[in-house]
Amino acid sequence: MGHLLQFPLAFFTPQSGGSPNADHINNLYKITLAIALVIFVLVEGALVYALVKFRARRGAVAAQIRGNTRLEIGWTAAAALILLVLAVITFSKLGAIQNPPNSGPGGDTLAGNGGLLYASAERKLPPNGKSLNIHVIGRQYIWQYVYPGATEPDGLGAPYSYVEMVVPTETTVTLDLTAADVVHSWWVPELGGKFQAVPGYHNYTWFKISKPGVFRGQCAFLCGRGHATMRATVRAVTPAQFDAWLAKQKQEIAEANGAAKLARAKLGSQTGAGQVENP
Amino acid sequence: MATYVAPLPQVSAHGVEREATGWTSWITTTDHKRIGIMYMVTTMVFFCLGGIEAMMIRLQLGAPNNTLVTPATYNQLFTMHGTTMVFLFVVPMMAGLANYFVPLMIGARDMAFPRLNALSFWLLLTGGIVFYASLFFNPPEAGWVSVVPLAGINYSPGGGEDAWIYLIHLTGLSSILGAINLYATIANMRARGMSWGRLPLFVWAILTYAVLLIFALPVIAAAVTMLLTDRHFGTHFFDPANGGSALLWQHLFWFFGHPEVYIMVLPGFGLISEILPVFARKPIFGYKAIAASTVAIAFLGFLTWAHHMFTAPIPEAILIFVMLSSFLIAVPTGVKILNWIATLWRGTIEYRTPLLFCVGGMTIFLIGGLSGVFLAVFPIDWQVNETYFVVAHLHFVLMGGAVFTIFAAIYYWFPKITGRMLGESLGRVSFALMFIGVLLTFLIQHVIGLDGMPRRVYEYDNVGHLGLYNAISTGGSFVIALGVMLTIVNVARSLKSGVVAGPDPWKANTLEWFTSSPPPANNFDVVPQVRSAEPMKDIRREIERRSLDGRASGAATVPAGATQVGV
Numbered sequence: 057m058g059h060l061l062q063f064p065l066a067f068f069t070p071q072s073g074g075s076p077n078a079d080h081i082n083n084l085y086k087i088t089l090a091i092a093l094v095i096f097v098l099v100e101g102a103l104v105y106a107l108v109k110f111r112a113r114r115g116a117v118a119a120q121i122r123g124n125t126r127l128e129i130g131w132t133a134a135a136a137l138i139l140l141v142l143a144v145i146t147f148s149k150l151g152a153i154q155n156p157p158n159s160g161p162g163g164d165t166l167a168g169n170g171g172l173l174y175a176s177a178e179r180k181l182p183p184n185g186k187s188l189n190i191h192v193i194g195r196q197y198i199w200q201y202v203y204p205g206a207t208e209p210d211g212l213g214a215p216y217s218y219v220e221m222v223v224p225t226e227t228t229v230t231l232d233l234t235a236a237d238v239v240h241s242w243w244v245p246e247l248g249g250k251f252q253a254v255p256g257y258h259n260y261t262w263f264k265i266s267k268p269g270v271f272r273g274q275c276a277f278l279c280g281r282g283h284a285t286m287r288a289t290v291r292a293v294t295p296a297q298f299d300a301w302l303a304k305q306k307q308e309i310a311e312a313n314g315a316a317k318l319a320r321a322k323l324g325s326q327t328g329a330g331q332v333e334n335p
Numbered sequence: 336m337a338t339y340v341a342p343l344p345q346v347s348a349h350g351v352e353r354e355a356t357g358w359t360s361w362i363t364t365t366d367h368k369r370i371g372i373m374y375m376v377t378t379m380v381f382f383c384l385g386g387i388e389a390m391m392i393r394l395q396l397g398a399p400n401n402t403l404v405t406p407a408t409y410n411q412l413f414t415m416h417g418t419t420m421v422f423l424f425v426v427p428m429m430a431g432l433a434n435y436f437v438p439l440m441i442g443a444r445d446m447a448f449p450r451l452n453a454l455s456f457w458l459l460l461t462g463g464i465v466f467y468a469s470l471f472f473n474p475p476e477a478g479w480v481s482v483v484p485l486a487g488i489n490y491s492p493g494g495g496e497d498a499w500i501y502l503i504h505l506t507g508l509s510s511i512l513g514a515i516n517l518y519a520t521i522a523n524m525r526a527r528g529m530s531w532g533r534l535p536l537f538v539w540a541i542l543t544y545a546v547l548l549i550f551a552l553p554v555i556a557a558a559v560t561m562l563l564t565d566r567h568f569g570t571h572f573f574d575p576a577n578g579g580s581a582l583l584w585q586h587l588f589w590f591f592g593h594p595e596v597y598i599m600v601l602p603g604f605g606l607i608s609e610i611l612p613v614f615a616r617k618p619i620f621g622y623k624a625i626a627a628s629t630v631a632i633a634f635l636g637f638l639t640w641a642h643h644m645f646t647a648p649i650p651e652a653i654l655i656f657v658m659l660s661s662f663l664i665a666v667p668t669g670v671k672i673l674n675w676i677a678t679l680w681r682g683t684i685e686y687r688t689p690l691l692f693c694v695g696g697m698t699i700f701l702i703g704g705l706s707g708v709f710l711a712v713f714p715i716d717w718q719v720n721e722t723y724f725v726v727a728h729l730h731f732v733l734m735g736g737a738v739f740t741i742f743a744a745i746y747y748w749f750p751k752i753t754g755r756m757l758g759e760s761l762g763r764v765s766f767a768l769m770f771i772g773v774l775l776t777f778l779i780q781h782v783i784g785l786d787g788m789p790r791r792v793y794e795y796d797n798v799g800h801l802g803l804y805n806a807i808s809t810g811g812s813f814v815i816a817l818g819v820m821l822t823i824v825n826v827a828r829s830l831k832s833g834v835v836a837g838p839d840p841w842k843a844n845t846l847e848w849f850t851s852s853p854p855p856a857n858n859f860d861v862v863p864q865v866r867s868a869e870p871m872k873d874i875r876r877e878i879e880r881r882s883l884d885g886r887a888s889g890a891a892t893v894p895a896g897a898t899q900v901g902v
Contacts, residue, residue, distance in 0.1 A: 085715050243721075245718065
């Protein structure tokens with residue numbers, strides 16, 4: 057079993073440090089936490105003060121107050137104002153969290169048109185339109201990653217891997233999430249938020265890793281008995297190492313497919329049942 | 336010169352006919368009080384079962400990579416726990432309290448439809464039995480939200496999922512009938528003079544609860560029917576391979592599921608609004624604001640369901656709308672807490688157990704409300720949703736808004752139901768243990784979630800301090816259990832040997848304290864005229880005035896128990 061996190065992280069905030077979107081969420085969280093702590097201290101302070109100060113004593117008489125319209129309008133407006141401020145702060149951070157930036161100068165040259173199979177309004181691309189687009193497919197209980205580089209129409213023949221996603225550093229990686237069976241959720245905490253992979257739908261996110269490293273996560277949506285073991289790893293390597301890895305992956309898959317084809321042909325001729333279907 | 340004339344009772348079944356006893360009198364009863372008691376006892380039994388499931392969950396998670404239960408058993412445990420606590424404890428417990436106390440608080444002699452009322456209870460019990468019967472074959476394991484396709488026939492072939500569907504149908508029918516009954520009762524059977532502006536705030540909350548149930552439950556009833564026909568009759572509502580939508584279920588479920596949160600906590604808010612003024616010896620601060628915020632929360636509650644789906648493939652415009660509507664709902668909720676604090680302010684606060692549970696519940700709910708703001712900010716939600724952060728959030732909301740207020744109601748109303756007081760010192764210890772237990776169990780779960788542990792996983796690796804944090808949480812859950820058990824012991828002891836309460840032990844404000852404890856079958860021999868939102872205050876004042884007059888004039892004093900005023 058791998059690790060959930062690579063490093064022990066700050067006690068009170070979500071994980072970050074892998075990708076700019078995770079850092080911005082972490083930042084937004086800290087602002088919200090500061091506001092929430094102030095409200096908690098004020099409200100709980102008032103409650104505890106009232107409980108101590110106004111406890112029943114001999115001779116004390118309760119003030120028969122039924123309300124105070126001005127005070128009530130005042131605190132309603134104050135509560136609304138605090139939330140308005142939080143909304144404005146959220147909107148100011150939204151772009152940096154949602155919109156992927158361009159790849160860095162040292163990014164992978166393979167990053168082309170984002171490996172688009174089709175266009176989608178919901179899918180966000182970097183300003184220059186270039187990203188490494190990986191199709192993430194959730195299935196009980198394993199993640200599959202399909203890279204660009206299909207050799208046949210319909211995206212067939214593309215290199216892929218399971219469990220461990222290898223990506224180049226300094227490169228904007230866009231993810232296109234879907235599921236083969238039940239709902240799953242992609243989540244590598246240090247690389248940003250989680251997104252459901254729903255069969256029949258596409259969901260999108262992105263990350264950009266600056267330094268080589270390993271980031272761990274796991275499925276975050278109940279998907280059955282093996283849910284807890286559906287782990288994911290993202291390994292960031294230099295673009296050169298990535299290109300080599302992808303080429304090797306491609307070659308190994310081609311070899312395995314060739315061997316399987318031969319085996320099927322052999323099996324078919326032995327049993328006389330013709331071509332056995334690809335399992 | 337004032338002379339006292341004892342008014343003729345309008346109805347007096349008691350004393351004319353002997354009260355029915357024995358078990359047949361319970362299964363045939365249409366008396367709202369007996370039905371209320373059956374609701375409360377049944378739901379407390381389910382609360383204990385759900386609690387045992389929670390303890391088993393915490394035991395499994397008490398250590399990293401634990402193998403106490405199998406993955407299948409673990410999934411069954413959290414499915415049973417969540418479903419039980421929502422559908423068989425909180426919602427019907429509120430219905431039970433409403434059943435017993437709404438007619439008494441509005442000066443009615445029963446519910447509007449007594450036989451329908453009995454049907455509601457027996458449907459609830461049947462639903463619970465059908466659901467728990469699955470323990471003997473194949474309990475459901477798709478979670479209390481039963482998200483498709485996992486809950487479909489291909490991935491959950493066992494009958495447990497069907498038992499879950501029938502539970503939703505039976506308890507849903509029970510709740511809809513009960514809600515219509517409560518609405519009809521409150522709308523039509525109030526005492527003379529009890530205008531909407533004099534309705535007790537608990538009754539306002541129950542009225543809103545009833546409306547929410549009537550609007551929200553048909554949606555889940557339709558959804559589970561579609562799930563049932565998908566599973567067994569070849570339809571494809573939720574099957575993406577045949578033109579269905581896997582996402583549709585989430586929309587339908589949460590369209591019901593979010594109002595359900597308010598169905599669970601609004602009656603609790605109503606309880607706090609009733610109990611605080613009694614023990615602060617002060618009127619509620621801002622009656623109208625509290626009643627209005629109850630209605631506002633209910634309305635806004637129907638616009639925020641998609642905040643449970645921030646990570647699902649839905650358009651950004653929806654994310655933004657739902658974030659803002661969720662912010663908006665925080666305003667009336669926050670206002671209520673400030674109104675409660677202002678109610679305590681400059682009062683003379685008596686530290687009795689019901690008050691302790693109320694202010695403890697307020698503190699716990701405040702934490703849950705604030706963590707809810709984090710979850711409303713959808714980019715933050717992307718990190719913390721579906722983790723232990725959310726588990727912590729929802730338990731703070733429901734522990735504070737529902738469980739603690741229900742316990743406050745138990746301590747507050749036990750004297751009315753049984754005629755005897757619950758033990759005060761045992762009650763205080765029970766409160767302290769439950770309060771400390773909740774903080775121990777759930778505060779640390781925020782950190783567990785932030786450290787990357789998703790919910791609904793049966794095992795985790797010991798990275799960082801996850802092992803330690805989870806052990807703390809498990810320890811806390813045992814403290815809660817001990818606190819709950821002390822209250823059960825308290826109830827068992829006081830039933831026989833509690834101090835006799837009399838009709839109005841707390842010097843409270845509402846009409847249920849006008850009648851004897853326990854109330855007779857017809858509730859009131861005479862229903863008093865209501866002149867304010869606190870009729871019992873008026874009545875006590877009137878009695879005081881009359882007895883002073885009586886003494887001064889030498890006329891007979893008011894006989895005990897004949898406290899009828901303004902007839």
